């Protein structure tokens with residue numbers, strides 16, 4: 462068995478949720494092939510009482526429960542792996558709606574690390590002091606509230622694993638994807654060439670590679686401009702900078 466190049470460690474109250482969707486298709490094959498490894502850590506194993514309590518009521522009152530700092534601290538300390546130099550390996554991530562919103566740049570940054578250790582919150586979240594003590598990278602999936610970090614961890618790892626070397630077969634399919642050049646992907650078509658009276662754009666049937674590439678680029682630009690003014694503004698600024706430099 463080869464040593465996996467990339468280690469993912471997930472701290473959760475629900476280890477049985479893993480690998481879940483990560484056990485299928487691309488990520489699942491890469492996992493089976495040892496291109497990455499996945500360890501789950503049951504946060505409850507770090508509780509200190511016979512009831513295996515991991516949460517308590519919030520100081521100051523209010524609804525819900527908060528994950529205890531002593532339990533989370535012990536879980537992180539035991540789970541975040543060390544490298545050969547004795548330093549902690551890769552990044553510690555806490556998934557939270559308060560984090561920076563996950564994007565392709567962040568997935569790329571995590572994919573070049575040797576490991577990622579992910580803390581999944583439950584209840585109302587984690588006591589602030591343990592976050593201050595460990596200073597994890599805080600990542601959000603977006604401006605909505607999930608009931609726990611596990612679905613976010615699966616999404617994050619899916620995005621990262623497909624960027625690991627050799628996971629996606631043809632490198633072109635990564636290069637052409639949305640966000641790789643700051644644009645959304647162009648529309649895709651396959652057989653049949655006519656479906657329910659709808660035709661595939663003629664240029665795609667022309668066999669003329671330069672024209673196809675040009676059409677796709679224009680479509681990417683148009684879709685990005687219409688749907689994502691934020692991405693479009695960044696793309697235009699980057700283009701202008703390139704032209705100036």
Ligand SMILES: C[S@@+](CC[C@H](N)C(=O)[O-])C[C@H]1O[C@@H](n2cnc3c(N)ncnc32)[C@H](O)[C@@H]1O
Nearest residue numbers: 556557582585586601602603606607609610613
């Ligand atoms: C019910 S949520 C807690 C929400 C928190 N009380 C708030 O208002 O920000 C429980 C856990 O789900 C995870 N979670 C919820 N929404 C998320 C999101 N958008 N991105 C990443 N993780 C999220 C976090 O780990 C969080 O600690």
